Amino acid sequence: MSAPRFEHTPDQEAIDSPAVTAALEQLSEAMGVPLTLEILRRAAAEAQGIKALGTAMAAAPQPISPELARSLQAQENWWRTIEADHQMLSSAEVAELVGKTSHRSYASRRRQKGRLLGYRRGSSYLYPTFQFDLSTRTVLPVIEDLLATSRGYGVPDEDLVMWLCTPSAYFEEQDEPVNHLHHPDGVLAAARDEFGAVW
Numbered sequence: 001m002s003a004p005r006f007e008h009t010p011d012q013e014a015i016d017s018p019a020v021t022a023a024l025e026q027l028s029e030a031m032g033v034p035l036t037l038e039i040l041r042r043a044a045a046e047a048q049g050i051k052a053l054g055t056a057m058a059a060a061p062q063p064i065s066p067e068l069a070r071s072l073q074a075q076e077n078w079w080r081t082i083e084a085d086h087q088m089l090s091s092a093e094v095a096e097l098v099g100k101t102s103h104r105s106y107a108s109r110r111r112q113k114g115r116l117l118g119y120r121r122g123s124s125y126l127y128p129t130f131q132f133d134l135s136t137r138t139v140l141p142v143i144e145d146l147l148a149t150s151r152g153y154g155v156p157d158e159d160l161v162m163w164l165c166t167p168s169a170y171f172e173e174q175d176e177p178v179n180h181l182h183h184p185d186g187v188l189a190a191a192r193d194e195f196g197a198v199w
Helices: 018-031 037-059 066-085 091-097 106-112 141-152 157-164 184-198
Strands: 119-121 124-128
Touching (some): 066 157, 091 106, 106 124, 119 157, 141 157, 141 184, 157 184
Antiparallel strands (some): 119 124
8 A cells, every 4th residue: 555645735624634533543554654643744744845945946046955955954944943942023023122113124223233133034034032121121232242243253143143042062051142141241252252263
């Protein structure tokens, strides 16, 4: 018996139907391998990812090496991990947070001036919530210093976000630099140590 092929990704309601559950049980018994709804969901999500990746690769003007494809996927996976662990804001949400609801360009202007940390995702910018003191609705003072330091070494803002969200042996706790933003001297020294050595 050959494995079923999905010509398209089934929607959630179809996946959760009693008919699918019964078919999975029969297929699982016939194949001698455990199949569950969770496995089906993961397979459907992977099928969507493969289709999207194939479309993107087909649109590329030059052939993409397997090494580059793996590197890009690893980078995307890391961004998804960061965004799952740390809340990100749109430019409109930043303006609302700081009380500038009528100024959508507020975040963009501050980012360009090195006063707000943001990074491009798709066609827009995202801004980590961890750079704000939520009690005062202001940007932590260390952010401007971190941006000056990293940009001084030629480090893109995206790399600064990644560094802030990656465990570092520089700290005794070997945790993420983002956990030390309220200790400016330590996090700035760690940034200089990291970026000065790399760049």
